Amino acid sequence: MAKLYHVPLSPFCRKVRLSLAEKKIECELIEERYWEKSTDFMRRNPAGKVPVLKIDGMTLSESSAICEYLEETCPEPSLMPKSAENRYEVRRLVSWFDDKFHHEVTSKLLYERVNKKVMGQGFPESANVKAGAKAIKFHLDYMAWLLDHRRWLAGDTMTLADFAAASHLSSLDYISDVDWNRSQIVKDWYAKIKSRPAFRSILADQIPGFRPPEHYADLDF
Amino acid sequence: MAKLYHVPLSPFCRKVRLSLAEKKIECELIEERYWEKSTDFMRRNPAGKVPVLKIDGMTLSESSAICEYLEETCPEPSLMPKSAENRYEVRRLVSWFDDKFHHEVTSKLLYERVNKKVMGQGFPESANVKAGAKAIKFHLDYMAWLLDHRRWLAGDTMTLADFAAASHLSSLDYISDVDWNRSQIVKDWYAKIKSRPAFRSILADQIPGFRPPEHYADLDF
Missing domain, CATH: 1.20.1050.10 (Glutathione S-transferase Yfyf (Class Pi); Chain A, domain 2)
Structure with a gap:
């Protein structure tokens, strides 16, 4: 199952959560106190930010790049128009x-x-x-x-x-x-x-x- | 011909200029003192930023959205991989x-x-x-x-x-x-x-x- 490291009120995390849920991709949510910059978390994401999504054997960061990836790998229901x-x-x-x-x-x-x-x-x-x-x-x-x-x-x-x-x-x-x-x-x-x-x-x-x-x-x- | 409103040292404008040039899309460059927020410019782009690209009868802003648009409408030579x-x-x-x-x-x-x-x-x-x-x-x-x-x-x-x-x-x-x-x-x-x-x-x-x-x-x- 996919794992999303997030903080609840982060709009960037919420955008990814909404994409995942709309596309019915099951995902475990893990709260991450990213500002404490634990070694484990910095290893997952050198940018030191949330969201970080573990999916398909990869570790993804940057919310917009994640959402475009979800759109390309799981195109239905679509969140991008055609033209x-x-x-x-x-x-x-x-x-x-x-x-x-x-x-x-x-x-x-x-x-x-x-x-x-x-x-x-x-x-x-x-x-x-x-x-x-x-x-x-x-x-x-x-x-x-x-x-x-x-x-x-x-x-x-x-x-x-x-x-x-x-x-x-x-x-x-x-x-x-x-x-x-x-x-x-x-x-x-x-x-x-x-x-x-x-x-x-x-x-x-x-x-x-x-x-x-x-x-x-x-x-x- | 396309028109790009830009400032020379802006990295966001340079990214668009590089995409246009690599794809051999002819474009007139117009320097824009965007910080003076002229009415004309604000009409072109309510975000009040450069780059602004006039192309295909549209007025585009936000450098990354512009570059993805150029990639989709003029895919060769490609600046995005396939997978x-x-x-x-x-x-x-x-x-x-x-x-x-x-x-x-x-x-x-x-x-x-x-x-x-x-x-x-x-x-x-x-x-x-x-x-x-x-x-x-x-x-x-x-x-x-x-x-x-x-x-x-x-x-x-x-x-x-x-x-x-x-x-x-x-x-x-x-x-x-x-x-x-x-x-x-x-x-x-x-x-x-x-x-x-x-x-x-x-x-x-x-x-x-x-x-x-x-x-x-x-x-x-």
């Missing part, structure tokens, strides 16, 4: 969330509020939290603009782009940092993706010391 | 350079020494420069370790992984920040990639106020 134009749009949006959204929002909110505490690195920097809370509004509006003329973020089918976005938003939702009242269309999109069986393990995550809001695991939030 | 395992390794290494190497080295050396001056953001932070100069050694050693049992970084053929690495290293070489004496095997690899016709436009770059070292454009350095 080059549409595949480009999926990859652009995955980069948008994993790079731009991560830098402007996730690292400013989740890392300040949760990671610092868990890793024993002190208290949240309020300037960062403020910047993240401001930036997420722009991103939710951008998503609303996309979803105004598309069923899913990258087009008419659910793709890795939706998983990337939902991974970041679900982690932020765990710490009540998403204002779902800002856009009905984004809320509807999230309700749709949240109700998929692949999302169950994510909604069951519990991080000691942090209690999610009541609506976190509620499909009818 | 899923080998494709995974290419994507892992592209992420390694564009994410980890960029964060630990390029942003600490190139951005401090060049971008800050060009963008009028003051002087280099010496702690960053020191950290970048230390980190590049680890990365050169990692490359030497890979190249010790492979002809190219991701395997036996030249791929996007080599272009990603060469893009970062060539930009750093322009400001004399690469110690080519550290590893003969890495130097040989760079000499091989530098001598490709696709590399010519990169070796001809001139940035006002920064003169490259004599060996920068020398194929026999």
